Amino acid sequence: MAVVPASLSGQDMGSFAYLTIKDRIPQILTKVIDTLHRHKSEFFEKHGEEGVEAEKKAISLLSKLRNELQTDKPFIPLVEKFVDTDIWNHYLEYQQSLLNESDGKSRWFYSPWLLVECYMYRRIHEAIIQSPPIDYFDVFKESKEQNFYESQEAIIALCTHLQQLIRTIEDLDENQLKDEFFKLLQISLWGNKCDLSLSGGESSSQNTNVLNSLEDLKPFILLNDMEHLWSLLSNCKKTREKASATRVYIVLDNSGFELVTDLILADFLLSSELATEVHFYGKTIPWFVSDTTIHDFNWLIEQVKHSNHKWMSKCGADWEEYIKMGKWVYHNHIFWTLPHEYCAMPQVAPDLYAELQKAHLILFKGDLNYRKLTGDRKWEFSVPFHQALNGFHPAPLCTIRTLKAEIQVGLQPGQGEQLLASEPSWWTTGKYGIFQYDGPL
Ligand SMILES: O=P(O)(O)OC[C@@]1(O)O[C@H](CO)[C@@H](O)[C@@H]1O
């Protein structure tokens, strides 16, 4: 087993992890409780008194959770039976055994940050599934939908751009096609600025046309491996036999505006024939406020399809068609909402690892995916990405992420230190972005 650095943790006073656990997470929990309160009459209308009782139960479980967090109580095992309960409880025991050596207890401010945050979202889910008949309720649905509605203008601009592009795509030469590919990759990158976990669940939508901002945003791309993606996919296209496939997998992040940017990119991949199939991976349960579930995915495509705007609704209709034809496939896997780093995938979820091995390229969207790819550890800035992946190499992969956590590898010697000195919060505000590739060159 290779030697890896320690995990980021709330133990480091003043760190982003510390502030997240101290401020952002309780704020999110309070918002969740408030959301349940506000839906009381809806629960009553749907389920009568039983619905109101369930709402009370969920709120009391969540208030207890908030108290555990704020008084830094030890983690307790999950109790409600669900597909991943045993895996979770084993993992909690394992983390406890690591801490036992140093005579500690697995607690909010002393455990790995990644575990703490995942545990919180998993406990929110537990509170909901322990409260039937409202056990279907997604406490973050409203904010995800709001993000979509508030980004209408930007979405229309993107859909219009895509539809016009598709209409002339056959006339484009190689360089023009590459330019368009790069544009849509960058749009998908900056779409990741809009997550709702960083903003403590507050609205974070996109109301300008990002297409016009791409040039201005270029200096903020710290690592830019877009050329590798182009070589890989354009090579696949050239050498592909008639009946064979080029599969791009997108491990999705946030719903709302970001998901639209990912679907636009996925549409372009098919329309340009750079890929013949796109596979999407979303979350099985509501996660980190804005992450995409199958309901969000279907809901958003439905909304796009029913838009009054001609080009937007055309996009929605095409997307539905891709799904019907099996050119777009959505997959669920419980692994994505476990607290494990991705290098553990071959042991914890060998079936998923085997599936990912079938990809020609895997795109990992967003910050949380980056944290899990690199184990959320205190790596030196200049450590190669390949090394930080710690053995996770299912297929060529690229992370498309705006920086929202104190972790970054693969920089030039001195680059990270310099950024830190001139702009201490450079890596936590989403201002900078990366395309970081690992795979054959
Ligand atoms: O994966 P995403 O949506 O890009 O970001 C999720 C995120 O905002 O949640 C955490 C804060 O709670 C941060 O680590 C991380 O940046």
Ligand SMILES: [Mn+2]
């Ligand atoms: Mn997210």
